[in-house]
Amino acid sequence: MNLPAALNLEPLDRQTLGERAYAKLADLLISGRLAPGEKLSLRAAADVLGVSIMPVREAVSRLVADKALEVMPNRAVRVPLMSAAQFRDLTKVRIAIEGHAAAQATQHRDNNDLLSIGRAEEAMRAESQSLTPDLPRAVELNKTFHFAVYEAAHSPILVEIIRALWLKAGPVINLDLRANPDRLAKGHAIRCHAEVRNAIAAGDGAAAREGIAADISGAADFILSRGGLAG
Amino acid sequence: MNLPAALNLEPLDRQTLGERAYAKLADLLISGRLAPGEKLSLRAAADVLGVSIMPVREAVSRLVADKALEVMPNRAVRVPLMSAAQFRDLTKVRIAIEGHAAAQATQHRDNNDLLSIGRAEEAMRAESQSLTPDLPRAVELNKTFHFAVYEAAHSPILVEIIRALWLKAGPVINLDLRANPDRLAKGHAIRCHAEVRNAIAAGDGAAAREGIAADISGAADFILSRGGLAG
DNA sequence: TGCCGTGATCTGTGATCACAGTTAGACTTG
DNA sequence: CAAGTCTAACTGTGATCACAGATCACGGCA
Numbered sequence: 001m002n003l004p005a006a007l008n009l010e011p012l013d014r015q016t017l018g019e020r021a022y023a024k025l026a027d028l029l030i031s032g033r034l035a036p037g038e039k040l041s042l043r044a045a046a047d048v049l050g051v052s053i054m055p056v057r058e059a060v061s062r063l064v065a066d067k068a069l070e071v072m073p074n075r076a077v078r079v080p081l082m083s084a085a086q087f088r089d090l091t092k093v094r095i096a097i098e099g100h101a102a103a104q105a106t107q108h109r110d111n112n113d114l115l116s117i118g119r120a121e122e123a124m125r126a127e128s129q130s131l132t133p134d135l136p137r138a139v140e141l142n143k144t145f146h147f148a149v150y151e152a153a154h155s156p157i158l159v160e161i162i163r164a165l166w167l168k169a170g171p172v173i174n175l176d177l178r179a180n181p182d183r184l185a186k187g188h189a190i191r192c193h194a195e196v197r198n199a200i201a202a203g204d205g206a207a208a209r210e211g212i213a214a215d216i217s218g219a220a221d222f223i224l225s226r227g228g229l230a231g
Numbered sequence: 232m233n234l235p236a237a238l239n240l241e242p243l244d245r246q247t248l249g250e251r252a253y254a255k256l257a258d259l260l261i262s263g264r265l266a267p268g269e270k271l272s273l274r275a276a277a278d279v280l281g282v283s284i285m286p287v288r289e290a291v292s293r294l295v296a297d298k299a300l301e302v303m304p305n306r307a308v309r310v311p312l313m314s315a316a317q318f319r320d321l322t323k324v325r326i327a328i329e330g331h332a333a334a335q336a337t338q339h340r341d342n343n344d345l346l347s348i349g350r351a352e353e354a355m356r357a358e359s360q361s362l363t364p365d366l367p368r369a370v371e372l373n374k375t376f377h378f379a380v381y382e383a384a385h386s387p388i389l390v391e392i393i394r395a396l397w398l399k400a401g402p403v404i405n406l407d408l409r410a411n412p413d414r415l416a417k418g419h420a421i422r423c424h425a426e427v428r429n430a431i432a433a434g435d436g437a438a439a440r441e442g443i444a445a446d447i448s449g450a451a452d453f454i455l456s457r458g459g460l461a462g
Numbered sequence: 463t464g465c466c467g468t469g470a471t472c473t474g475t476g477a478t479c480a481c482a483g484t485t486a487g488a489c490t491t492g
Numbered sequence: 493c494a495a496g497t498c499t500a501a502c503t504g505t506g507a508t509c510a511c512a513g514a515t516c517a518c519g520g521c522a
Binding site: 270272273288302306307 | 474
């Protein structure tokens with residue numbers, strides 16, 4: 001089994017088309033570029049992605065399993081419309097689980113985690129305090145910060161669950177954020193992020209949980225106050 | 232739009248073959264009839280289910296998304312082997328989330344919930360104290376009790392998350408339970424269930440959380456002590 | 463006796479076709 | 493002009509075929 005040492009390359013990623021289609025669609029959802037209620041045609045999506053409908057079918061069936069998409073009784077696929085009650089439920093669950101992850105992070109974070117959390121927090125602060133904030137970029141940086149925190153809990157299963165929650169919340173939250181740049185300027189999220197960062201550095205689990213909870217419910221209250229939800 | 236009132240039938244379930252295949256496979260996993268490491272051939276499964284491979288593909292791709300199945304780099308599909316570390320992570324997450332659900336149940340349960348929880352608890356107690364306990368049935372009754380509790384939290388999103396966790400834990404936990412009927416006889420689970428039931432009836436959130444945690448970690452400790460896990 | 467090449471047979475992935483059901487628009491009819 | 497009907501173009505679902513890669517057993521060579 002001795003090979004020439006020159007062959008030290010990684011096992012070259014053999015990503016299937018289905019996975020790439022899933023990643024593409026998931027990104028659209030999580031960043032809010034697909035609005036609730038928007039319909040999605042398998043064939044149209046396949047055309048856009050430049051593949052046949054088979055990979056798209058696989059991607060969509062995964063997203064439907066995650067309840068990030070839904071098939072109507074008419075068999076049409078769309079981004080689910082969320083009632084205010086459902087959104088409140090989702091928010092409560094996010095606060096419980098993401099708060100738990102943040103608390104765990106205070107106990108299991110290592111130096112690398114602190115570094116990436118710090119970098120992510122500063123990047124988002126810089127962007128949102130910029131005179132001409134780039135909203136899509138701010139949404140992306142927000143995601144980066146949150147997941148830097150959750151990754152610090154060192155629980156792959158927990159991170160995966162939270163990712164699925166973001167898939168559901170993304171269309172509602174980030175679509176709205178795109179439409180309302182002023183909310184970013186108020187800096188509520190920025191303050192929460194700083195609180196979380198400090199709590200994790202200090203090892204204060206309760207404070208980290210509260211910081212995340214305040215961030216999530218701040219955004220949720222804003223959405224609910226605008227009253228744009230169904231049902 | 233006025234119709235003869237005789238047409239009061241439900242919208243006749245148009246379940247797709249893919250959904251039925253998913254339900255079938257999920258049940259096999261959650262009840263531990265598929266062992267970790269066991270391979271699953273799409274064509275063979277399609278033969279057994281009497282359909283073409285298309286519905287099976289959809290079901291499997293969902294389960295892979297849930298990480299209840301995995302596709303190896305060789306493209307073979309199998310039930311994931313779980314390392315002891317992964318199993319500990321899963322157990323910790325289950326305790327946090329299922330414990331949270333039980334605590335929520337103490338606040339949101341209504342009379343129907345109390346009834347179904349009581350019935351489920353008694354049914355499982357009767358079965359496990361029987362002289363000739365039917366293990367597959369005990370596994371099923373255990374599931375029924377737990378989900379009766381979680382449903383009482385009245386949070387569909389939480390229940391769905393827990394269902395996904397059981398999909399991962401089922402092959403490890405229930406396969407083992409089938410092989411070790413004596414664990415059931417020790418009655419640890421039964422005592423925990425009674426504690427949970429009483430706590431929910433009394434509205435004691437902390438006690439309900441602890442009861443669930445004791446039940447989960449009791450089973451997990453037993454699995455870990457047998458040392459049959461990979462890696 | 464031990465090892466390596468080779469081919470048959472399996473795997474999942476992707477494309478294409480067929481079909482039933484839905485939808486929307488134009489056309490006809492009262 | 494309005495209401496009903498019919499057709500044409502979509503929808504997702506399922507089956508079938510084609511293909512590249514993996515696996516494993518058999519047979520020949522060293």
